Amino acid sequence: VQPLGLAGPLEGLRVLDLTQHVAGPYCTKLLAIFGAQVIKVERPERGDVLRHEGPFLGDVAGEDRSLAFLDLNVQKRGITLNLASPAGRAAALELARRADVVVESFRPGTLDRFGLGWDVLRAANPGIVLTSISNFGQTGPYRDLPATEIVLYAMGHEMYGTGLPETEPMSMAPRLNLCFAGKTAAVGTMAAVLGRRLHGEGDWVDVSIMETFLSSIDRRADSLVAYAYTGEKMERSTFTSGIAVPPAYNRCADGWFHLSVSQRALPQIASAIGVDESELATRWGEWCMAHGKREIVARLQEAGVPAAPVNSVADVVDDPQLHEREFFRTVEHPEHGPLRHAGLPFRFADTPGAIVSPAPRLGEHNEAVFRELGSTLLDLARAGAA
Amino acid sequence: MTPPLEGIRVLDLGVVLAGPYGTLLLADLGAEVIRVESTQHFVPMTRGAMARPPKELIESWPPISGGYPDRDPGERPWNRFPWFNQTARNKLGVTVDLRNEDGRTTLIRLAAEADALVTNQSPGALDRLGVGYEVLAEANPRLVYVDGTSFGATGPFRSYRALGLQMEAFAGHDLLRHYPDRDVDSNTWAVTADAAGALGIALAVQLGIFARERTGRGQYVDLSMVENFVGLIGPIVLDRTANGRTQGALGNRDYAAVQGCYPCAGDDRWLVLTIRDDADWAGLRRALGDPEWARDERLTTAAARYAAHDELDARLAEWTRGLERERAVERLRSEGIPAGPVLDDADAYADPHLAARGYFVEIEQADTGTHRYPGWPYRFKRAELAVRLPPVRLGEHNEAVYKGLLGVADAEYERLRADGHIGTEYAPHIL
DSSP: OOOTTOOOTTTTOEEEEEOOTTHHHHHHHHHHHTTOEEEEEEOTTTOOGGGGOSSBGGGOOOTTOBHHHHHHTTTOEEEEOOTTSHHHHHHHHHHHHTOSEEEEOSOTTHHHHTTOSHHHHHHHOTTOEEEEEESSOSSSTTTTOOOOHHHHHHHHSTTTTSSOTTSOOOOOSTTHHHHHHHHHHHHHHHHHHHHHHHHSOOEEEEEEHHHHHHTOTTTHHHHHHHHHHHSOOOOOOOOOOSOSSSOSEEEETTEEEEEOOOGGGHHHHHHHHTSOGGGHHHHHHHHHHTSOHHHHHHHHHHTTOOEEEOOOHHHHHTOHHHHHTTOOEEEEETTTEEEEEOOOSSEESSOOOOOOSOOOOTTTTHHHHHHHTOHHHHHHHHHHTO | OOOTTTTOEEEEEOOTTHHHHHHHHHHHTTOEEEEEEOSSOOOTTTSOSSSSOOHHHHTTSOHHHHOOGGGOOOSOGGGSOHHHHTTOTTEEEEEOOTTSHHHHHHHHHHHHTOSEEEEOSSTTHHHHTTOSHHHHHHHOTTOEEEEEESSOSSSTTTTOOOOHHHHHHHTTOGGGSSOTTSOTTSSOOOOHHHHHHHHHHHHHHHHHHHHHHHHSOOOEEEEEHHHHHHGGGHHHHHHHHHHOOOOOOOTTOOSSSEEEEEEOSSSSOEEEEEEOSHHHHHHHHHHTTOOGGGGOGGGSSHHHHHHTHHHHHHHHHHHHHTSOHHHHHHHHHHTTOOEEEOOOHHHHHHOHHHHHTTOSEEEEETTTEEEEEOOOSEEESSSOOOOOSOSOOTTTTHHIIIIIITOOOHHHHHHHHHTTSSOSSOOTTOO
């Protein structure tokens, strides 16, 4: 999959990916773009549920047109297996035998019902690392409850303390927090992989999405500690710096910008906009409306004030800093042509990793992967793929 | 069984949130994390907004920044600050003043004994102190050095300063998460980019150590908190690059399913629910006792229900308002509908599921007392994660690290103490 020179830090790590939807695929995407060989298993015919969730490319539904599916599955090979059939299960077990890591996100208990649970996998491959990602974890009274991202967000994250006091609590960008959970799962998975190298044993990592939110320092973990210390809850409120002018969020000619202001920085701000500090309160709004956010931020940063444009996604895609760093990566999709994706989350000087191959079409790599299993297993795998 | 990262040593030069939390993830997984701090220099919002905040001042701050135990900063406030302490368990603490030769030598000696170093100090800060990557890699070519900055180590904005608030605004999230009918400033601050940055840091350290087994060498990792965050909204980026659409804030709504947050009986009690499909819709009708309005022919398809979202929101709120939150949630769940309460901090500590899973951990720390803390975000079947050390106090392990790890003799240790490297309190001039 990877051209020479783009070998990632995980070169040589083999991952069997039994996940679907968002959290699991983002976890395995992180492993894949950093060089692991990831084989994504989907059920025949319908495939990953995310293939059927919009927004779609050109706003036309289709199993290879879900933007989220296309983005979260780059750099993986894709096969189909019916895990409920004996042939499909046998082929999956064979692939697990050859893998270092299995990641799954079925409802708890499903893997066992397929005959592919922890004990079975471990018997087949004693060093295996299994990561199970689920809404509430593999144990506990909520284990089998249905949930969506907003339900998990409400129960685990700082939803209660986000928004205006007089109206309903507010969530975040759609799918963002499920990706956050997937990233947390990647941290736990890599710990188990290193643990096997250091201590010779595999392990089963139980990731509860709700708990990844409770442990998040996007305020929830911190507000929980503050509550334990004081008995006071985090309440909803808007952000103020305690200084009337300038406030944290400011309107300007082409939108908004944000700055962190302190009493000490007021002279710097005044000099950045070329007024006397005593005139700041009267001249600030007018000055902002006469300038664009990028220009304003450049001036404030020059004066040493932490400030940023409040960017739309369009601004992010056109941002000069991200361009200079060649953050976005173009991948050639056989049907759709070039697709421009968000790039690698961090850069290794010697082993960068890559985003060069598109999300697989359903069953695209069946023959290639099954042939690697050898001629004796080829027919079995083919039977399991339907 | 031993925790997975036992045997890995990490130097934590993290500040504020992302660095310290990234290394906490590694510490909880068994790594020996040594926090490197200075008694001569205070980084605001790491061990507090101020080193010695007056009691009267913190009383006016919200609990997240002023929530010292019993609202009392105590004699050593820097050991009692809640958001620092949340990131400080299972770590060793050492102090060193990097602004002079002895301090630089100490850090280089520590780096020689470490597998990884994590920093999210301002861009180039360690280079200017003479302890940047080149210097430390010369002392230890196997060192994995993760440099977390707001915008990355290169590019025109590389020296821009930003807190998590600005990174999040820059990365596009503020305009994706506000009330759709209000301006962007009508919402609560968040530090999503810091939280994601911490995960990126913990992952980068582990990937670097994994690669080292193959290459035999450590390496430099350039982590831009903004870029690291943008990956989490990859599908929204692709909607822009491929469809030319700039998504705005959906509030509590989904792209296609009816979903929302609704008020329940009592003071500030809320629930959320999603109607994913026709089966959920049928379940909702049963849960509500199949009222007249729900039998409307117009509402039989998901697309039609989404088009009637405002009307359904009003109907649902009317129903939830008359019910206790737990009762309404129970009724929805019994019909298979994904629903849940919006838990506040008190609710979370009282939650039976979290109790059954033993999620919260109790920790006693000498300057803070005994409290419950959020635990780790995953558990292992075989390896045992545990609280091995309480939230680290400033300079708590100076003797063990200087003398035990670095072999510093007693006389030199006393000299370093006299010179202001070694201590457990911030210098008196620091407020």
